[in-house]
Amino acid sequence: MDLAVGLAVLRADCDWPAGAGGRLWDREAANGGILLEPLLIGNKMEKCAEVGSSKKTSDMDMMKSKPKTTGESIDSSININDEAAAPPSPSHSPPPAKPQLPMIPVPLALQIVLTETARSIYHQEASHVSVSSHEMLLGRASAEDLRAPEPGYLDYNASIMDGYAIRTGDLDDARTQYGRLSRDEKKTFVLSFDLVGRVYAGDDGAGEIASSKRPAIYITTGAVVPDGYDAVVPIEETEAKDSSTVQIVSSHVESVLDTKPMTWVRPIGCDIAAGSVVLARGEIVQPVHVALAAQVGLRLADIKVRRLPRIGVLSTGNELTPAFGQPTKIGQGKIPDVNRPMLLTQLAAYGNCIPVDLGIVSDEDSSSISKLLDDALWSESCTENVDVLVTTGGISMGEKDVMAKVFVEGMNGKLHFGRMNMKPGKPTTFITIDRKSDQGAMRRKLIFALPGNPVSASVCTELLVRPCLDLIHDSVASDEDEESFVNHGADHARVHEEVMAELASDIKLDQGRPEYRRVALRRMASADGPSQYTYQATSTGVQRSSRVMSLRGADGLMILPRGGSRGCGFDVATKGMQFPVLLLRPLSSNSRTCFKDSMHHASWKSKSESRQQNQKSNLRLGIIICQPEGQNRSGDVAEILSKLGPVEVSTTCELPKTGELGNALRDAINGADMKDTNTIFVVVPSSTNRIFKLGIEVSHCLRQVISKPATSVALKMRKIAASCDKLAGLFENTVGTVRDGSAVVVSCTDIGLAQTADSMKPLLCHTVSLLDR
Numbered sequence: 001m002d003l004a005v006g007l008a009v010l011r012a013d014c015d016w017p018a019g020a021g022g023r024l025w026d027r028e029a030a031n032g033g034i035l036l037e038p039l040l041i042g043n044k045m046e047k048c049a050e051v052g053s054s055k056k057t058s059d060m061d062m063m064k065s066k067p068k069t070t071g072e073s074i075d076s077s078i079n080i081n082d083e084a085a086a087p088p089s090p091s092h093s094p095p096p097a098k099p100q101l102p103m104i105p106v107p108l109a110l111q112i113v114l115t116e117t118a119r120s121i122y123h124q125e126a127s128h129v130s131v132s133s134h135e136m137l138l139g140r141a142s143a144e145d146l147r148a149p150e151p152g153y154l155d156y157n158a159s160i161m162d163g164y165a166i167r168t169g170d171l172d173d174a175r176t177q178y179g180r181l182s183r184d185e186k187k188t189f190v191l192s193f194d195l196v197g198r199v200y201a202g203d204d205g206a207g208e209i210a211s212s213k214r215p216a217i218y219i220t221t222g223a224v225v226p227d228g229y230d231a232v233v234p235i236e237e238t239e240a241k242d243s244s245t246v247q248i249v250s251s252h253v254e255s256v257l258d259t260k261p262m263t264w265v266r267p268i269g270c271d272i273a274a275g276s277v278v279l280a281r282g283e284i285v286q287p288v289h290v291a292l293a294a295q296v297g298l299r300l301a302d303i304k305v306r307r308l309p310r311i312g313v314l315s316t317g318n319e320l321t322p323a324f325g326q327p328t329k330i331g332q333g334k335i336p337d338v339n340r341p342m343l344l345t346q347l348a349a350y351g352n353c354i355p356v357d358l359g360i361v362s363d364e365d366s367s368s369i370s371k372l373l374d375d376a377l378w379s380e381s382c383t384e385n386v387d388v389l390v391t392t393g394g395i396s397m398g399e400k401d402v403m404a405k406v407f408v409e410g411m412n413g414k415l416h417f418g419r420m421n422m423k424p425g426k427p428t429t430f431i432t433i434d435r436k437s438d439q440g441a442m443r444r445k446l447i448f449a450l451p452g453n454p455v456s457a458s459v460c461t462e463l464l465v466r467p468c469l470d471l472i473h474d475s476v477a478s479d480e481d482e483e484s485f486v487n488h489g490a491d492h493a494r495v496h497e498e499v500m501a502e503l504a505s506d507i508k509l510d511q512g513r514p515e516y517r518r519v520a521l522r523r524m525a526s527a528d529g530p531s532q533y534t535y536q537a538t539s540t541g542v543q544r545s546s547r548v549m550s551l552r553g554a555d556g557l558m559i560l561p562r563g564g565s566r567g568c569g570f571d572v573a574t575k576g577m578q579f580p581v582l583l584l585r586p587l588s589s590n591s592r593t594c595f596k597d598s599m600h601h602a603s604w605k606s607k608s609e610s611r612q613q614n615q616k617s618n619l620r621l622g623i624i625i626c627q628p629e630g631q632n633r634s635g636d637v638a639e640i641l642s643k644l645g646p647v648e649v650s651t652t653c654e655l656p657k658t659g660e661l662g663n664a665l666r667d668a669i670n671g672a673d674m675k676d677t678n679t680i681f682v683v684v685p686s687s688t689n690r691i692f693k694l695g696i697e698v699s700h701c702l703r704q705v706i707s708k709p710a711t712s713v714a715l716k717m718r719k720i721a722a723s724c725d726k727l728a729g730l731f732e733n734t735v736g737t738v739r740d741g742s743a744v745v746v747s748c749t750d751i752g753l754a755q756t757a758d759s760m761k762p763l764l765c766h767t768v769s770l771l772d773r
Contacts, residue, residue: 140473498582620677624683686749
């Protein structure tokens with residue numbers, strides 16, 4: 001048998017993906033990484049082919065009988081038709097298959113990263129630094145509490161108004177005299193002060209207190225209120241009679257006489273009390289903190305911030321040439337190194353690290369790569385080793401994908417995961433390398449081996465590396481035990497802010513993995529009120545992992561579920577459906593989302609947990625049975641549908657005369673019995689003589705009631721039902737919203753209903769969840 005033919009048959013009949021390295025995969029392998037036993041290649045090919053269907057035999061015979069125009073070179077070295085053929089030469093043998101690692105959900109991968117990062121922080125001594133300019137403080141994490149020194153701010157009594165500083169005790173005699181006057185006499189009462197000095201903002205306020213009976217000092221806003229003076233009269237309430245006398249306007253005499261101490265005066269420490277924390281340990285420095293530190297009189301040397309982690313970026317691949325250099329010749333198989341400049345600038349924009357360019361290395365020699373990385377991570381001659389390392393390329397299943405081997409075998413690293421259940425970025429690998437210092441303290445390096453395609457590298461940096469760096473940057477020392485520190489650190493780690501956004505157009509879902517689709521967001525006013533907003537997401541175009549243009553204009557990553565019967569239950573996410581979006585830029589500098597509180601984390605559940613959760617369905621069912629008078633199948637249908645959720649009401653709609661069915665259905669759907677339901681099944685029993693004709697009539701009537709049809713959902717339901725029973729494919733299903741969008745109505749027959757309902761449950765639950773929003 002020709003080897004090429006054998007491979008084709010094996011791939012076709014044994015679900016063996018190209019490049020799988022001679023191993024047999026079941027259909028779950030592409031989703032969960034379940035690998036079956038290896039199959040031998042060569043003289044055992046015929047036995048492998050027997051795994052396939054027998055109908056392939058004739059195809060193979062026909063192909064073997066044809067003249068060989070291609071593939072002669074293969075037969076010259078591997079002639080599996082010749083029983084005496086020698087085993088293949090090692091130089092032409094296929095590379096040994098790499099073991100497949102389990103494919104884990106992205107939130108689980110992020111939890112592992114955060115947990116191991118927090119463990120690394122626990123064992124490292126905190127390092128503090130000062131900066132040389134206030135601009136360099138922005139975005140840094142404070143290493144300690146910063147408190148206002150004595151006496152606080154302000155450190156003097158300051159005038160709030162332009163006016164005259166007075167002594168309220170000097171008003172006692174005038175108050176007594178004024179109180180004895182009649183109403184008419186009070187109108188002519190004169191209250192005046194002797195002007196004894198002037199104090200302007202910036203003066204020391206050492207004004208002389210004259211021997212005058214009622215002195216006053218002219219003062220400007222912000223100026224020091226001289227000792228002995230305890231209030232300010234606004235200039236608007238006075239009039240100058242001459243250069244030495246100030247008189248109170250008659251209409252303000254009574255209010256001035258009632259002046260209390262410290263009126264229109266900011267006392268010492270009123271803005272910031274002595275000892276107040278102006279910048280807390282672990283707080284991220286913002287412009288307001290710079291202002292507060294300056295206001296209380298601190299120096300730059302007084303402000304300690306955490307040392308930024310250093311992160312190395314390395315590109316691997318023989319095909320790479322330095323970016324922004326001389327253009328490569330067309331057709332030479334070379335491409336510019338996009339990943340390194342992209343990630344270096346992306347990391348720099350985070351503001352939580354110091355990116356270090358480690359260049360490009362060939363993937364030919366793993367030992368030279370190990371030496372380079374060992375120097376970058378541990379070399380004593382290097383005063384600034386990197387704390388975190390990001391590599392791109394060399395981590396897939398190819399013969400030259402050697403990075404995992406470099407870190408695990410060459411550098412004794414610990415592999416935590418090697419595949420993520422996502423698109424793009426499935427081969428992403430996370431490794432930690434621990435070594436003890438000369439003093440016996442543990443030193444840990446965090447390694448992110450990312451895919452070579454630039455979009456995958458950028459997205460995975462955003463999803464995993466950024467939260468890791470934020471945790472290193474933000475964390476502070478603690479007296480907790482290790483496990484408590486690690487768990488608290490991972491749970492409270494800062495992650496992406498999230499919003500729910502509705503799709504602007506239909507999107508076909510990937511049948512194998514969840515997708516982190518790049519989208520542009522548009523904020524729109526909500527119908528709930530002028531202060532409420534919703535978000536609409538528009539895809540950035542083709543989402544191929546090599547297409548960097550899909551990152552251009554992206555505001556976030558929309559988390560789309562895996563499609564199909566083994567995923568969310570539907571193939572297309574239709575316009576208007578809502579899904580969570582991880583924002584690439586925060587809504588504000590003070591906003592913060594913790595990992596344990598994020599929607600992304602909440603979405604992470606095992607299949608069994610998801611199924612258990614689905615059993616606690618949000619569906620509240622109502623059932624309407626359309627049947628001739630005297631028949632009653634409602635009990636059977638209710639028992640089948642009870643697996644979806646609680647059946648609030650099950651009723652029958654006896655077939656009325658022609659032309660009245662629509663009114664009967666409308667009354668049943670809007671009736672009081674159905675008020676607590678959000679999903680209404682209108683079922684035509686198979687026992688009805690004219691089931692298919694009646695199904696058409698029911699669908700026609702429901703279309704008059706439905707406010708928003710869901711045609712794709714109805715077609716999906718029909719397809720599932722037909723796969724259970726071909727007769728069910730003849731029934732016309734209808735799905736849509738009714739009762740002003742507060743409920744979903746579904747018309748169906750009871751043929752294959754149990755299987756159909758079970759498959760449709762995730763889609764129905766998702767649809768109903770949107771009704772409440």
